[in-house]
Amino acid sequence: METNKLILDGNIVASSIKADLVPRIAKLIGRGxxxxxxxxxxxxxxxxxxxxxxKVNACKKLGIESRRIVLAEDTTTEQxxxxxxxxxxxxxxxxxLLQHPVPEQIDExxxxxxxxxxxxxxxxxxxxxxxxAFSLAAFPSCTPAAIIAILDFYNIQIEGxxxxxxxxxxxxxxPVSLMLLNRNATVTICHSKTQNLEEIVKLGNIVVAAVGKPKFIKGSWIKAGAIVMDAGYNEGNIGDVDYEACLIKASAITPVPAGVGPVTIATLLKHTVDSAENSFFSIL
Amino acid sequence: METNKLILDGNIVASSIKADLVPRIAKLIGRGxxxxxxxxxxxxxxxxxxxxxxKVNACKKLGIESRRIVLAEDTTTEQxxxxxxxxxxxxxxxxxLLQHPVPEQIDExxxxxxxxxxxxxxxxxxxxxxxxAFSLAAFPSCTPAAIIAILDFYNIQIEGxxxxxxxxxxxxxxPVSLMLLNRNATVTICHSKTQNLEEIVKLGNIVVAAVGKPKFIKGSWIKAGAIVMDAGYNEGNIGDVDYEACLIKASAITPVPAGVGPVTIATLLKHTVDSAENSFFSIL
Known part of the structure; x- marks a missing residue:
């Protein structure tokens, strides 16, 4: 087992977010x-x-109501x-929340x-x-917001x-690129057409894996001391990061499962409570 | 004078865009x-x-009508x-087109x-x-679109x-970052909080200067053979790039004036004609 490695525990971050929601939900319910x-x-x-x-179970545990709508495989876009x-x-x-992906015939x-x-x-x-992207009021996508929330929870500096x-x-x-940019990181965005991917990933003080390919990010790509955020969630609970190999190089890393995933769900709940509060204040 | 340097001539690109508009404008006018x-x-x-x-003069030369509205310095946001x-x-x-910047009291x-x-x-x-950003239908901002148009006009590959x-x-x-990303470039976005700016600029095969500081980008920052796009336009017709110094290193470069500027205006005219055509088809 490596020492001096910070395992960024998504369950702890999610619990902290949810704990903040408990009194807010109680207050809302008190207001009807x-x-x-x-x-x-x-x-x-x-x-x-x-x-x-x-997501529905997470709602239930906190006293957030959920309305489950299940539509048939042959639903049309209009329906x-x-x-x-x-x-x-x-x-x-x-x-x-419209669960992605939808069947092919639908214009998602x-x-x-x-x-x-x-x-x-x-x-x-x-x-x-x-x-x-412009740091205005809307709800960010939940996974990017979760990544930022984890960095903030562990007091990891983003600026610079x-x-x-x-x-x-x-x-x-x-969106995570623009959110990190708005938090004053220098941001590089890579993808399937990126040449010398390994060299570019090695520049990162913070590496965010959001590819959707199991164990795609290798340990040899990670700069010593980098922070590795794994937003992947592939079949069999496997992330986009080769965790064991990257752990050796990184100073901090999110595991899969129990990394970004639970914080994403907690963020969804937080946004729902934010929206309920906004609806209350808008009718005052 | 350097040889084998490609000076990306914005006037030529702008003329080409405007020449394409001439028959389209004639056709629209023929339709009333x-x-x-x-x-x-x-x-x-x-x-x-x-x-x-x-911008108004550029419209006039092509037979595009312009409606000039001038509002007082003390105009309110509501007005x-x-x-x-x-x-x-x-x-x-x-x-x-609302000319930026507006007076301070206005919520731009x-x-x-x-x-x-x-x-x-x-x-x-x-x-x-x-x-x-999602490659959907809207008009991109004119300067980013102009930068892409110049690269395309000179057959400069963006992908990879x-x-x-x-x-x-x-x-x-x-927006230019996202447009280059959508054209399959690997994209790095720098700003005032970027550390080691010089080292990062040196990674660029394509460098886009959009800082608003005269001669900010130094020749020593440019990788040999890079393409330098200067979107700056500072007092006294000075770009964001130290042109003479960067010319030595670059394989291609936009001057200021007669670089990105005229193509930005031509793009504005093109979008206006696009919109007029769209309005015609929407009433058919």
């Missing part, structure tokens, strides 16, 4: 508002069903958007865009992305650090 | 639609007045937004946001930023290159 997250699962993907179940619009109009719903982007900004607790709309992000998806690589 | 750009200048900043005049909303509703106006972001997406030819709204951007503003550094 039960925070409510609507989850939409389209089709029969077993992994997606599991993710939704985890899905109609469901979303009903949830937009329902004042008892504070957050809407159009469905995401149908979610009202103030209920976009998962940070999937383009407007939410941009507002977050060189952060290397591997991956550029709309809800992970791109 | 004169493309029209509304410019809004608030207050008495002489540099802003000059920029607006350059400015009201003016923008009138232009949004005016079907004879196809593009709205709120004013930008008031511009309808399909008239946001200058790419200043958050929604436009995000759609551009390491692009280093110095600057992170909402209408320049951030």
């Amino acid at each position: 508002i039960t925070p409510c997250l609507a989850t939409i699962l389209v089709g029969n993907d077993p992994a997606s069903a599991t993710y939704v179940r985890m 899905l958007i109609q469901t979303i619009q009903q949830l937009n109009e329902d004042i008892t719903v504070h957050g809407i 982007r159009a469905a995401f865009e149908a979610i009202q900004l103030h209920k976009d607790v998962d940070g999937v709309t383009t407007l939410g992305f941009a507002q977050n 650090k060189h952060a290397v992000i591997i991956g550029r998806s709309p809800i992970l690589g791109k | 639609i004169t493309p029209c750009l509304a410019t809004i200048l608030v207050g008495n900043d002489p540099a802003s007045a000059t920029y607006v005049r350059m 400015l937004i009201q003016t923008i909303q009138q232009l949004n509703e005016d079907i004879t106006v196809h593009g709205i 972001r709120a004013a930008f946001e008031a511009i309808q997406l399909h008239k946001d030819v200058d790419g200043v709204t958050t929604l436009g930023f995000a759609q551009n 290159k390491h692009a280093v951007i110095i600057g992170r503003s909402p209408i320049l550094g951030k």
